[in-house]
Structures are given as C-alpha cells and as structure tokens.
Amino acid sequence: MPDITPALLDIRDLEVSFGAVRALKGVSLRVDEGEVVALVGANGAGKSTTLRTISGLSRPRAGRIHFAGNTIGGQAPARIVRLGISHSPEGRRLFGGLTVADNLRLGACTRKDHEGVARDSERMFALFPILKERLGQLAGTLSGGEQQQLALARAMMAAPRLLLLDEPSLGVAPLLVRHIFDALGELKKQGMTMLLVEQNIALALELADRAYVMRTGKVVLSGSSAELTRDDRVAQAYLGAGE
Numbered sequence: 001m002p003d004i005t006p007a008l009l010d011i012r013d014l015e016v017s018f019g020a021v022r023a024l025k026g027v028s029l030r031v032d033e034g035e036v037v038a039l040v041g042a043n044g045a046g047k048s049t050t051l052r053t054i055s056g057l058s059r060p061r062a063g064r065i066h067f068a069g070n071t072i073g074g075q076a077p078a079r080i081v082r083l084g085i086s087h088s089p090e091g092r093r094l095f096g097g098l099t100v101a102d103n104l105r106l107g108a109c110t111r112k113d114h115e116g117v118a119r120d121s122e123r124m125f126a127l128f129p130i131l132k133e134r135l136g137q138l139a140g141t142l143s144g145g146e147q148q149q150l151a152l153a154r155a156m157m158a159a160p161r162l163l164l165l166d167e168p169s170l171g172v173a174p175l176l177v178r179h180i181f182d183a184l185g186e187l188k189k190q191g192m193t194m195l196l197v198e199q200n201i202a203l204a205l206e207l208a209d210r211a212y213v214m215r216t217g218k219v220v221l222s223g224s225s226a227e228l229t230r231d232d233r234v235a236q237a238y239l240g241a242g243e
Contacts, residue, residue, distance in 0.1 A: 006069070008033045008193055009054070009162055014063035014073075016046075016053050023049045025217040026063070031162065036184075036194045038208035038225070040201050040234070045214040047197040048090055051164045054195070055087040056080045068161060082110055086160035088151045090167045090197075096140025100131055103139050103150055107157030116159065124153040127183040145176030152180070156187070163187075165196045169203060181207060205229050 007030035016024040024046050031037045039047040052058040054065060056077035065073040072080050086107075094103055104124070108117045125132040128149040134142060139150055148168055155163060168184070169177045181203050188194065188207065198204035205211060205225040213221035213234055221233055228234050 005032065007031060007066075008035075008068060009195065010066040011050075011054070012064050012066075014050070014053065014065065015061045016049055016058055017061050023058075023217055024053070024060075027214070027217070027219055028063075029212050029219060029222070031193060031195050033161075034191050034193055035210065036188050036192075036196060036208045038196045038198060038204040038211040039214055040198065040204050040211055041214035041220075043199075044216075046217040047214055048166055049217075050214075051087060051089075051166050051195065051197055054080075055085055055164055057087075078110075081158055081160075084159075084161035085164065086155040086158040086162070087164040088155040088166065088168065090170060094139040094147055094151060094154070096138065098139060099136055100139055100142070100150055101135045103154050104131075104157050107154035108159075111157075111159060113159075117157070120157055120159060124156060127186060128153055143173075143176075144171040145173050145180070148172050148176070148180060149183075152183070156192075161193060163192055163194045165194060165198070167197055167199060169198060169200050177203070201234065 009031040011027060011029050014024050014027040027050060039050060041047055049058060053060055056075055060073045064071060067083060067085060070083055072083065095106065104121065111117055130146055131150060131153055134146065139147065142150065152168065168180055172180065184207055196204060196208060205228060208225045210224050211228050212219045
C-alpha cells in the first residue's frame with residue numbers, strides 16, 4: 001500500500017536548466033520526518049543541483065518543491081532557511097577571514113531564542129570537540145577536516161528541520177571522515193532529518209535509511225539502503241556521467 005503520509009520534503013517532476021544544458025530532467029523524491037535519505041551517482045548526475053534548487057540557490061524551470069506544507073521552489077534562500085532548511089554546501093563555503101565562533105554565530109543569525117542557541121552551541125561542541133578548542137582561530141586556517149566539521153556545525157546552528165549535506169567527506173582525511181559520519185549518525189539518533197549527497201556510496205548507504213540513484217539528471221533507481229547495497233545497478237549508475 002502506498003505511503004500517503006505527507007512528506008516533510010516532497011519534490012515532483014523537478015527540472016533545472018543552465019542555458020541549453022538540462023541539469024535535472026523530471027526529478028521526483030521525498031524525505032519523511034526523521035529520515036536520512038541519500039542521493040548517489042556519478043559526478044555530473046545532478047545531485048548537487050538538486051540540493052541547490054531545494055535551498056533556493058538555483059531556480060527550477062518546472063516541477064514543484066513542497067516543504068512542511070509550503071511551496072518553496074524558486075523562493076529566496078533566506079526565506080527557505082527561515083522555514084527550516086539548512087544547507088552545508090560542497091566546498092564548505094566558510095568565511096575564512098572570520099573566527100570559528102563568528103562562523104557559528106552566523107549560522108544562528110536568524111534565531112531569536114538565545115538560550116536555544118547556547119544549548120545548540122554546546123551540542124555542537126559535544127559532537128565536534130575540536131571546534132571548542134579552535135573558537136578564536138580563523139576558519140581559513142583550519143585543516144580540511146576541521147573546516148568540514150565547522151561547516152556542519154554552522155548549518156546545524158540554524159536549528160533546521162531538514163539538513164542538506166553536500167559531499168561531507170570531500171577533501172577530508174580518512175580518519176576524520178569516519179569521525180564526521182559518526183557525528184552524523186548521532187544526529188540521526190537524535191531525530192535529525194537529512195538529505196545527503198555523498199560520493200562514498202558505502203558511507204552514504206550505511207548512514208541513510210533510503211537512497212535515490214541519479215544518472216544524467218534523472219532518478220534511475222530508488223529503495224532502502226539495504227536493497228540498494230545488494231543491487232548491481234547502483235554500481236552501473238557510476239559508469240555514466242554528464243548532464
């Protein structure tokens with residue numbers, strides 16, 4: 001029987017173009033409250049474009065995006081953040097000339113609940129203890145792994161209902177990758193809803209409840225992580241790239 005419970009995030013027939021290039025060609029997916037969903041596939045499959053369109057950084061040409069009862073396709077990024085979506089982008093996009101503390105404060109800039117901000121700061125320091133040690137250090141002087149931890153913590157400081165994660169393992173040493181995914185696993189236990197783009201398919205499927213496999217701007221396969229781990233077509237989807 002189909003699931004008729006309203007999804008927290010519901011995307012239908014999403015299309016995005018950059019000039020003559022069709023980056024997304026009718027993408028549909030859903031993310032339920034408390035669920036971790038992965039988008040996997042080769043470089044150029046449209047995964048990052050999907051996240052950027054959800055967060056308002058790219059505009060859809062067609063289709064619809066519903067989040068918590070709101071239509072958000074094409075809305076301004078600031079409004080989408082206020083509705084409860086936080087995006088930790090590929091490449092981290094930190095303010096390198098500002099301190100760790102300043103970057104965290106910027107993550108919480110839309111919030112008025114000062115006690116909640118203080119609690120979430122301590123929660124982030126528990127997940128990423130190195131950030132507490134580096135509070136006064138410029139973000140641009142951190143290692144790649146430390147910067148990724150700061151990017152995740154900054155996104156979480158907005159107190160999102162949905163966390164968008166784009167390649168959290170990119171440019172991070174293997175030991176710190178494991179630490180970052182352990183922290184994401186702890187957030188999952190705490191009920192955080194996440195939509196994850198990750199090239200390391202083993203890590204992605206280990207963390208996620210379900211996954212969508214993308215190829216050349218389309219969803220070509222979906223299912224539970226357990227099902228997709230056993231499906232040879234997942235590996236085949238990595239053989240073709242390009243939009």
